[in-house]
Amino acid sequence: MRLLICASECYPYSPMGGIGMCVHNVSKYLKREGVECDICSPYGPDIKIPLGFIGIKNYGVLSLLRYWHRVSKHLEHNTGNYDAVWLHQPFVLADFPFENCLVTMHTSIFDYNKIVQKSNFSTSLKIYYAIREKIEKCCIQRINHYASYFSVVSPHVASALERIGIPRKKIIYVPHGVDTHRFKPNIHKKGLRKFYGIPENDMVFAFVGRITWVKQPFTLIQFFSKLSRQLKNASLIIAGDGELLNNVKHFVSNIGLKKILFLGYVTNEELPSIYACSDFYLMTSIYEGAPITVLEAMASGLPPIVSNIPTLQHIVKKSKSGLVLDFNNLEESIEKTIQFIKEEDIEELSRLARRFIENNHSWEKITRQYMHLLIR
Helix, strand or coil: EEEEECCCCCCCCCCCCHHHHHHHHHHHCCCCCEEEEEEEEECCEEEEEECCCCCCCCCCHHHHHHHHHHHHHHHCHHHHHHHHEEECCCCCCCCCCCCCCCEECCCCCHHHHHHHHHHCCCHHHHHHHHHHHHHHHHHHHHHCCCCCEEECCHHHHHHHHHCCCCHHHEECCCCEEECCCCCCCCCHHHHHHHCCCCCCCCCEEEEECCCCCCHHHHHHHHHHHHHHHHHHCEEEEEECCCCHHHHHHHHHHCCCCCCCEEEEEECCCCCCHHCCCHHHEEECCCCCCCCHHHHHHHHHHCEEEEECCCCHHHHHHHHHHCCEEECCCHHHHHHHHHHHHHHHHHHHHHHHHHHHEEEEHHHHHHHHHHHHHHHH
């Protein structure tokens, strides 16, 4: 079987989001099963189609529309070369005639735009996301005429598709995966903590991701600040880059908060060590599509302490390994966290987190689900 995979991000682009991680890992396992995969993205590796108008400069939704238009043209001239095509979060307005077409949706612009419109953002940004929502809705409804199935990485993305008219029978839930061989518990926590300059006996919380508004980094800092007043031996690791990183660092400095380690951008090779030297994973996001970092942390044995948004609620409820909080009420969140740490069997929660990922989110098992949809 020969498969064309089209996505707006992929290895070796870095840092990769959920789309890139999914394409990179699933294609690796598909190839082991004898599927010949050609990956088309702005970065290759097999077919390189630039994203922007000049080189690969990004102009938001305009760049995506141009990229997917050129993908459509490429497929138009190469239809006979492939048995199936797999599209990731496509912005396709042109005809896309292909008999075996799987579309994977990683996020919902409809839910994201609702948050933007209710938030204190500039009028221009709100207009941009309102227009983007209309464009994406049109693209999804257009590709629906050609798609055999829509796979979604979280149940709330499935609900968003249903709201715009995609038949439920065409929507299949296939979650993101984790490399369970790389991300796993490590008994050498103290040695890793020494490497990062973290006190050996501290209770360590970790966050990995872009430092951007949707992650609510200031809420993360405020929460840890209040928590550390009651947990004197607590440390926080923040791994990731982003437009708010310097602002967050200044905020931490101004309030005199200690025991926060900013690592900035870290490579995928370093990530397992960051999770392995920590005790809990902390995420205060206001929106997530399907965050792979939470799954990686759980595979490493970290109970998640997360915000009460649908995606994260789903993970915690299914795994029975963590705590969901309303970070709009910091005092209550602190109280529940202290109670959680003192009363729960943390070692058992760690085992439950790891077992849940092994049973449901290894890339091997996720690949088999995609193979079932692609090879019919």
